Structures are given as C-alpha cells and as structure tokens.
Amino acid sequence: MRHTISVLVKNEFGVLSRVSGLFSARGFNIESLTVAPTLDPKLSRMTIVTDGNDQIIEQILKQLRKLIDIIKVADLTGKQFVERELTLIKVTAEEKTRAEVLRVVDIFRSKVVDVTPKTFTIEVTGTEDKIQAMINLLKPMGIREIVRSGKAAIPRGE
C-alpha cells in the first residue's frame, strides 16, 4: 500500500543522502521525494511517498526515526491531509489543436507559462488524480515532455 510520510529533518548537507541511502540499502522503494527548508532555516521538511506492506512500512518509519538528523516522522496516510504536486507539461499546439489545449488549461485552472509557434508549456498544481486526468486529456494532442515535482503534504486541521 502507498504511504505518504512527512519528515522533519536538520537542514544540513548530507541529510538527503542519508535518507536515500537508508532506503536503497534496505531495499525500500522511493516513489517520490521532495525536501525544502521550513520557516526555521535550521530545519527542512521532507515528503516521501513509498509503498510496502504493513511490516515494511513499520520498518521504514522506525529506521527513519533512528537517524540522528531526523527530528520527527509522521505517517500521514490514513489521516486527513492535503497533498499537492506541481507539473510542467510541454504540449504540441498547432493550428488545429491550439484552442482545445487552451480549453483544457482553463478547465483545470492551470496556466500557460511558455508559448512558441508549435508548443505551449503548461503549469498545473493539484492532487495526483487531477494531474493524471489532465495528462490523459492532453495525450492525444501530443505531449513533448513532462516534469513532475513530487508531492508535498501537510496534515489538515490544527
């Protein structure tokens, strides 16, 4: 089962290396990983999406907590949380399809951030489902390139 884990870590060089090293050394899977500083510049927040059965997830959480640079580990899965990712999509947009592309951009409340005679580059944020739906609609028109950011997540409520 897929789990989204939020980790508070010391903002020091090598911490990302430790976490990814931990996952690879023990054969855990990283589906996506994002990390950036928090309000406190000495601390960063990492959002990791991984998968495995209950025993593996329990091991992952425990092994993360064992790392000295890691302050707090929270498994958000199963709780209420907000999850978003950012995706940049470069679509072919020639005469016949240009208008249709712009309609899709509008429907998904996304933005065009680059234009050339033959392409549009679209910026979209949202849940994975929303982004996948948009990609599916754009595919028939010809997607040149996609860059996804990985997920950021935060618990709902207080």
Added chain:
Amino acid sequence: MKRLSGAQIFVDCLQQEGVKTIFGFPGGAVLNLYDALYDSNTQHILVRHEQGAVHAADGYARASGNVGVCLVTSGPGATNTVTGLATAYMDSVPVIVFSGQVPTMLIGNDAFQEADMLGITRSCTKHNYLVKDVKDLARIIREAFHIARTGRPGPVLVDIPKDVTSAVIPYTPCRTIELAGYRPNLEGHPGQIERALDLIVKARRPVLYAGGGVILSEASPELKRLAERFQLPVTMTLMGLGAFPGDHPLSLGMLGMHGTCAANLAISSADLVIAMGARFDDRVTGRIDAFAKEAKIIHVDIDPTSISKNVVVDIPIVGDAKRVLQQIFQALRKPKYRTAKNPQRTDWLGQIEKWKQERPMVYNMSGSLKPQYVVEKIYELTRGEALITTEVGQNQMWAVQFYRFNRPRTLFTSGGLGTMGYGLPAAIGVQIARPESLVFDIAGDGSIQMNIQELATAVQYRLPVKVAILNNGYLGMVRQWQELFYGKRYSCSDMSAQPDFVKLAEAYGAVGLRATRTEEVVPVLKEAIRTPKPVLIDFRIDREENVYPIVPAGAPLTEMILL
C-alpha cells in the same frame, strides 16, 4: 580563554572524555594531530594496519565498557577502517574513528589521499561527521562520544580536514549537547511490562533467550535473578555468551546453527520465549516460519527497529534491558502476583535435562589431534578465567562450543559481520583494557594470516597475548560446507601453502610453539601460559574435522545434523 589549534582542541577533548588509550597509524593529513599528541598523556598504540586499529579499539571497548578510539590518516588509511567499522556496527560496539581529510578547499577535487568517507561509511556507522569549521570541532567530538556510547551503541566516524587541525581559535570546552533527533528510550512501558509478567507467571514451557544487549546493558545480575525466580531455562546467542553463567544448571548453552541440541529443541517447543537484547538473527532462528511456532514472544530491546523486524512478536518492550528487568521486579511486588501460584515446571525442566543428557556436545577423540580437545584444555588450564577472542569459521564455533563462558565481557568475537582477522588485533585491545588477565585468541590458519602483521604491535607493547591456531591447512568452514552440501568439491578452500607459523612468530620477535600430537597439547599450553611474551601456537589438527551440530541454511532448528 586560551587560543588553541584544532589539533590541541582534539587532544583536550579526548582528555575531557576520559580517553586513556587510542589506536592509530599516522599519515600526512593527521600530522598536526600527531604533533599535538606528542605532548599529551594519552597512550597511543601504533598498529601495523588501520584495520587492526579499529579491531583493537573494538576489543578494548568490549572488554572495558568504554568507547574505543582510533586515529587514522585520509584516503587509504581511512578506507582501511571500513571493515572494522562494519564489524563494530553489526555487533553494536562503541568505537570512534577519527580520520584525517584533505584540506577543506580541496575536498571534491580528487586530491592526493582523498576519499569520501562520509559517503563510504554512511551505511556502516551509527552516525558520521565532517568537521568543516574548527569552531564545530569540540561540539562534534562531544556528540560523537555521546552517540557512540548511548542507546544501542555503535561506531561513529569523524572526518577532520587538515586545515581544521591547524586553524587557531579561542577555545572553551563544550559542556552541553543538543541532539533533538536522538532520544533513546530506556524505560519500558509499564503496561507492556505487566502484560509480559502475566505471561511469564503462567508459562508452562518458557525459555529466556539472551543476546548481546544483556551484556551491553550490564544486566547479568538482573537476568540471573529473573531466571532463578521463575526457574527459566536460559539460552544465549553467540553475542550473549557469558551474560548468564554457562555452568549454571538453568543454562542451555548457545542456540542456533551450531548451538546445542538442548537449546534448539527447547526453543522449538517453548510456549513462551522471552527475548532480551537479542535480534532474531538468521543464524539463530533457522527457517523463520518454523521458529518457536508454539510460543508467545516477549521482546525487550533498546532498538525499536529490531522489534518485529524478522519475527512478529506478541509483547514488544522498547527499553534498556537492565532497566526493564528492574521494572519487572518492581511490578512483581504488586498484590496480584503475590498470591498467584507459579505452575510446576518440573516436567519442562525434566525434559530439558533429558535432552542435555541424551545429546551433549561431543566429538570423536580418535584419530589425529582434535581442535575441540585443544579448546577444552585451554578452558581447564585457565580455569575458565581467560579472556577469549576468536577469528571466524570453524575455529570460532569450536571455541564457543567447548569453552564455558561464565561472566560477561569474557568472549570477544565478530558475530554479526563474521570478520576473519578480527581475533588478533582484538586480543591486543582486550589485553590493554584488562592488563591483569590472560588473553587467548583462538584462530584458524586462514584467519590468522589476515592481520598477522599485528604480532609486531603485540611485541612492541609487550602484550603477552596467546594465539592458538587450530591449523588444518584449509579454509575450514568453507571446506565443511563444500563437503556437506557441494559433494566434496573443495573449490579454492585448500590453504596448505602456509608459512611455518613458529618461524613466523620468531621472525616478529614473539615466541612460536607447535603441537602435533594430543599428548603435546597440555605441556605446550602450559609453556605458553607461563611465557611473559606474545606466543603463537601452531596446533596441527585433524584436517577434515567438522563442526557439529549444524542446522543447514533454510532448515528449521529441529533439523540438526549431528555427529
């Protein structure tokens, strides 16, 4: 406030931590550190290979209960410590390796004798550091010692660039540490402890399974009290030998792949397994789905990641073994336990006694000189008071099967990683930590050659360690597996091309002795013991002797192959 260089700060920090001895090997990147050491009272043991330095610091740590400290140079000096670090990591030994590093502005430039030690040792250390600024040096050293010795102990590497050692700053010793991400949990959860006690009180066929954690926690007295209070048979892992007296009537001996029959049969028929400071390693469990199938399992361990990692347990208790045992005795004072009647255990204890009588640890005395006989005689002649280090393989197994360990911190062996070449340098570290004791390294002819250069270290520092080589001219354990499971195809396990060990010992300035017949063993051992110098004894043993019992890989513990 004095102005001190990084090197002088380093020396002062070691003194603040109470370090009396360090093990090391100099080189370019650490010249400033060695210059500062020249004026200090800290004893430095110069080894002949950096791997030897780490194993010696490891043996020193295990024998004394203190942190073992090493100092090596950058590049190849540092990479030579990796096997030693991995050895200490797997056996939870508190060791710190201070490695030199190229100056900070050269890091990442493929400089002379540069190696990315942080990257290389990330997975075989509890934690590691690169000191980028001399202002952080004292704090990092203090943190390193704290991390190495607390919680589940483990090795720490501190990489120190040369310019950091020469930089000068006003210095105040570091008094406090702030490690928000590191808070080992020592107290067991009271609810879990009571649940565990409920099971212990009712169990009909309990077994206490004790590992290295009991020794690290110094919990032997409490463990003995628990075993005797509830009449619990006790089995130990390789790392736990000595945690409970081997000659106590409740002792089952070691369990696992080469454990005693009684221990393996007992744990396989138990209805309650109380695991203390042990981690259900594959050498112990045999086929996991067949391990202790009829038993509920209580697991006490200081490391949460060890709990329910291999075997899902019924009552996990995260905490320090000694502390949890004390809590168990406190809980026992509650009224509900005073009136409870303990079930009769005579049936269970009787069954175990039967297994011990029917299947004792045996070997065939006929034929040429037997390695088991050599170990038995070492035990007798030293009255079981010698400190034993071992190498790895058949020599290691015979040593732990035929020498009874009655006290903690008397056996020093590489259990988790199984590092050949560990025994001789470890014996050096052990001898330094316990100068009044007699120290024996029980070795094989393959293993002893891996760090044989440390004989020079033993001679230089007048450390009268005794090395008993159980010499069969083979890579023994490999040959045994090739005999039992590969149709005797001895592929690359013949090591009959070996040095004359007696001449080799003498070449190093040590004493060399040899025994080729059974009658020679006792006189040779007696001579070795009364010689106040390092001694190498070449015991020419039966070439094809095997270690029994053996539980083949993938088989359940009940399917032991016996002699």
